Amino acid sequence: MTEGPAAPIPSYLAMLNPEQREAVFHTGRPGDGENPDSRHPLLILAGAGSGKTRVITTKIAWLIREKGVDPRSILAVTFTNKAAREMAERARLIDERAGDAMLRTFHSFGAWFLRRNGSLAGLDSAFVIYDDDDTVALLATLLEDTPKAEIKQIAHGIARAKDYFLSPGDPGLDLIDHRKQFRRIYARYEERLAQIGNVDFGDLIKKPVEILRSQPDVARRFRDRFRVIMVDEYQDANIAQFELLKELCGPETYVCVVGDDDQSIYRFRGAEVRNILEFPDRFPGADIIRLERNYRSTVPILRAASSVVDHNESRLGKELRSERGQGKTPVLAFLPDQDEEANFCARLIESSVKGNGQSGKGGGGKSSSSVKPGAAGQSNAGQAAAFSDWAILYRTNAQSLGFETEFLRRGIPYRVVGSLKFYEREEIKDALALLSFLVNPRDEIAFRRVVNKPARGVGPATVDHITAASDGGDLGVAAKGLLPELSAKARAGVGTFLKMIEEGRALLSDQDGGKESKQQPRKPKNREELRAGEGLSVLVVKLVKDSGIADYHQMNDEISGNQRLNNLQELANAASLYAPNMDGLLEFLEHIELDRSLEDDTNKDKTKDNAVTLITFHNTKGLEFRRVIMTGIEQGIFPREDKQDEELEEERRLFYVGATRAMDELYLTSCAMRRVFGRTMPEEPSLFLREIDKSVLRIIGNVPYGFGSGSGSGGLTGGVRFGKGRDEGGSGKDGGWRRGDRLYHDDHGYGAVVEVRDSEEGPVVRVQFETGKELRFLSLHQGSRFTKIGRDD
DNA sequence: TAATCGATCTTTTTT
DNA sequence: AGATCGATTA
Numbered sequence: 001m002t003e004g005p006a007a008p009i010p011s012y013l014a015m016l017n018p019e020q021r022e023a024v025f026h027t028g029r030p031g032d033g034e035n036p037d038s039r040h041p042l043l044i045l046a047g048a049g050s051g052k053t054r055v056i057t058t059k060i061a062w063l064i065r066e067k068g069v070d071p072r073s074i075l076a077v078t079f080t081n082k083a084a085r086e087m088a089e090r091a092r093l094i095d096e097r098a099g100d101a102m103l104r105t106f107h108s109f110g111a112w113f114l115r116r117n118g119s120l121a122g123l124d125s126a127f128v129i130y131d132d133d134d135t136v137a138l139l140a141t142l143l144e145d146t147p148k149a150e151i152k153q154i155a156h157g158i159a160r161a162k163d164y165f166l167s168p169g170d171p172g173l174d175l176i177d178h179r180k181q182f183r184r185i186y187a188r189y190e191e192r193l194a195q196i197g198n199v200d201f202g203d204l205i206k207k208p209v210e211i212l213r214s215q216p217d218v219a220r221r222f223r224d225r226f227r228v229i230m231v232d233e234y235q236d237a238n239i240a241q242f243e244l245l246k247e248l249c250g251p252e253t254y255v256c257v258v259g260d261d262d263q264s265i266y267r268f269r270g271a272e273v274r275n276i277l278e279f280p281d282r283f284p285g286a287d288i289i290r291l292e293r294n295y296r297s298t299v300p301i302l303r304a305a306s307s308v309v310d311h312n313e314s315r316l317g318k319e320l321r322s323e324r325g326q327g328k329t330p331v332l333a334f335l336p337d338q339d340e341e342a343n344f345c346a347r348l349i350e351s352s353v354k355g356n357g358q359s360g361k362g363g364g365g366k367s368s369s370s371v372k373p374g375a376a377g378q379s380n381a382g383q384a385a386a387f388s389d390w391a392i393l394y395r396t397n398a399q400s401l402g403f404e405t406e407f408l409r410r411g412i413p414y415r416v417v418g419s420l421k422f423y424e425r426e427e428i429k430d431a432l433a434l435l436s437f438l439v440n441p442r443d444e445i446a447f448r449r450v451v452n453k454p455a456r457g458v459g460p461a462t463v464d465h466i467t468a469a470s471d472g473g474d475l476g477v478a479a480k481g482l483l484p485e486l487s488a489k490a491r492a493g494v495g496t497f498l499k500m501i502e503e504g505r506a507l508l509s510d511q512d513g514g515k516e517s518k519q520q521p522r523k524p525k526n527r528e529e530l531r532a533g534e535g536l537s538v539l540v541v542k543l544v545k546d547s548g549i550a551d552y553h554q555m556n557d558e559i560s561g562n563q564r565l566n567n568l569q570e571l572a573n574a575a576s577l578y579a580p581n582m583d584g585l586l587e588f589l590e591h592i593e594l595d596r597s598l599e600d601d602t603n604k605d606k607t608k609d610n611a612v613t614l615i616t617f618h619n620t621k622g623l624e625f626r627r628v629i630m631t632g633i634e635q636g637i638f639p640r641e642d643k644q645d646e647e648l649e650e651e652r653r654l655f656y657v658g659a660t661r662a663m664d665e666l667y668l669t670s671c672a673m674r675r676v677f678g679r680t681m682p683e684e685p686s687l688f689l690r691e692i693d694k695s696v697l698r699i700i701g702n703v704p705y706g707f708g709s710g711s712g713s714g715g716l717t718g719g720v721r722f723g724k725g726r727d728e729g730g731s732g733k734d735g736g737w738r739r740g741d742r743l744y745h746d747d748h749g750y751g752a753v754v755e756v757r758d759s760e761e762g763p764v765v766r767v768q769f770e771t772g773k774e775l776r777f778l779s780l781h782q783g784s785r786f787t788k789i790g791r792d793d
Numbered sequence: 794t795a796a797t798c799g800a801t802c803t804t805t806t807t808t
Numbered sequence: 809a810g811a812t813c814g815a816t817t818a
Contacts, residue, residue, distance in 0.1 A: 106808075269808070
């Protein structure tokens with residue numbers, strides 16, 4: 001199965017270990033009696049830190065260089081843009097020609113496919129991609145008076161349905177959402193989306209599959225072109241993506257997928273571990289190569305990580321071996337609460353960085369931490385760390401706040417990965433909606449978003465009027481036709497809006513110089529390559545200015561108005577890399593939609609190279625850090641409370657992913673108390689801490705009673721248990737408030753009841769606060785915001 | 794009809 | 809604690 005190169009081994013291959021080499025040299029050549037043109041598929045099970053990316057990139061280069069494979073016939077798909085970029089870069093370093101191979105994310109490949117072949121499914125090539133918010137907005141127009149939460153649920157259902165390659169008519173839909181109306185809404189949504197002429201995220205995968213299935217000639221063309229298909233992070237593929245892979249593969253296609261079943265963490269997004277577990281069944285004749293040498297982490301770190309994931313049932317099984325020796329023992333710290341947790345992390349980091357010329361800035365304020373990082377025995381005698389060596393990992397984005405506050409206070413540089421996203425900002429979405437409407441005049445969602453922003457006197461009634469008149473067609477045309485019927489105010493507003501849009505479109509076609517101008521749409525390469533004021537940014541700047549969006553946001557937001565302006569400027573800068581014509585605009589919008597890694601401006605100044613990384617467990621996939629702190633390892637937080645069975649297994653894998661990011665040092669923190677939704681709750685150590693191999697841990701802090709005593713179950717009741725809370729204020733269900741009652745309100749402080757009277761909704765209580773404020777409350781029985789103190793009389 | 798204040802809900806994780 | 813909803817009010 002393996003065939004080595006004939007002569008001396010080139011240097012780019014010499015650095016590979018035997019398994020990696022086997023994986024690179026595998027070409028799936030058929031045996032005797034098999035179709036000589038067929039290829040055995042390959043599944044590379046690549047453990048964390050086993051040099052997976054090196055194998056893929058080397059393989060691509062090797063195929064081109066030694067096997068004479070045409071680079072253009074190679075397709076490699078990843079899940080993130082970052083991975084795609086990295087892969088392209090590294091493959092090109094080995095062989096320049098690898099730059100001609102197609103390296104894309106699944107979604108970007110789908111978009112590329114649809115721009116060229118979408119017409120076969122009735123899709124105009126000038127579509128815009130709707131994100132989740134747009135999907136919700138579209139559903140909202142379909143479902144008036146439906147609570148937002150429910151709409152979101154339906155949107156989620158539709159997204160999942162597409163992940164599983166299910167259409168409104170599919171019986172399997174019941175597994176997603178069994179309510180009868182669901183498939184009806186899904187069907188209407190599809191209809192409306194088709195009418196508008198845009199696609200959502202799921203369509204980028206689902207539609208290509210449909211086209212490939214219904215158009216044999218297209219399928220043939222693609223199978224002809226792509227002779228080699230590689231998939232990275234295959235454990236994250238969903239059913240639709242699996243189907244797409246299947247459709248792209250002819251009998252002669254060489255398929256190679258790389259993944260790690262232990263790192264499958266996107267089930268909630270439709271990822272199916274089954275895809276990788278069953279790969280040998282779905283792709284008969286598949287060979288499997290395991291990469292089990294880990295070059296990243298020390299022995300105890302790997303041991304700690306594996307000991308947890310070993311508790312999973314459904315695994316292909318794999319034994320990671322460290323090539324890095326013993327190193328420092330991972331530390332598990334039990335801490336009183338999340339403030340102390342942040343404090344602990346800060347001091348740990350500061351003490352490691354000291355002597356490195358970086359300011360430690362002595363941590364004023366509370367110094368009475370019960371757990372001193374130094375006590376961990378991690379004297380950083382010789383080697384000082386850099387801030388950038390450190391990463392703080394947490395389960396939910398919300399947990400970053402405490403660390404940010406503490407780091408800010410102490411002057412520890414940090415950057416938050418992936419929480420506030422640039423493209424999710426209101427002003428950016430507004431600007432993008434304007435641009436989208438230029439491209440697609442049928443885009444009701446974009447139209448609704450910006451037609452009256454800033455307020456132009458175009459109210460909901462007018463907007464509904466226009467959309468109704470458009471009958472799914474060009475909204476601009478419809479609006480124009482309706483102008484005479486509108487009130488003077490609305491007419492003026494709509495007129496202004498239309499004029500602006502027309503000018504924008506004119507700008508695009510002006511620059512176009514007709515269709516025949518074959519100006520190469522510029523690829524975003526180097527941000528500095530073009531300056532703002534060039535390319536598409538002219539259009540963005542003009543629209544943002546003319547629309548009044550810039551002023552609107554600057555006025556409306558006194559605190560961060562300028563920040564918003566900066567963000568808009570940043571958007572314009574990004575646009576400068578694209579050609580100032582319709583194609584360039586489409587490309588720009590697609591780029592924005594699919595690669596949302598553009599950083600928020602607020603991160604910019606902190607992004608100095610030397611900063612601590614604050615990041616969710618999910619976001620760390622594919623990254624590595626010298627020193628990692630996994631925080632909030634508490635039952636209910638991680639794993640989340642509602643996780644069972646397969647989902648619990650996925651949480652375990654997430655733990656595994658997090659722990660295996662660490663190269664040299666690993667710390668785990670678990671708090672006895674934590675503020676959740678603003679209330680302080682007692683916490684228990686995570687189940688995973690019970691599962692972890694204690695022989696590779698150093699435990700510090702106040703160990704919860706019974707923890708680690710090995711005395712079987714029941715040993716995990718850490719922390720003090722509080723009852724349901726204090727007395728419910730007063731007697732009776734409605735609180736039993738009377739005139740003269742004194743109370744404390746969380747927001748307003750002390751006050752007294754001056755009047756109680758009945759209404760249809762229940763008793764209305766009027767309270768005079770010490771601040772002088774007098775407020776009326778419909779009911780005071782909620783308990784949490786009010787505390788009854790006593791009575792005056 | 795916008796603004797304001799109280800009530801209620803929120804926390805997964807993301808291409 | 810913070811965002812968002814939604815009802816009441818000027």
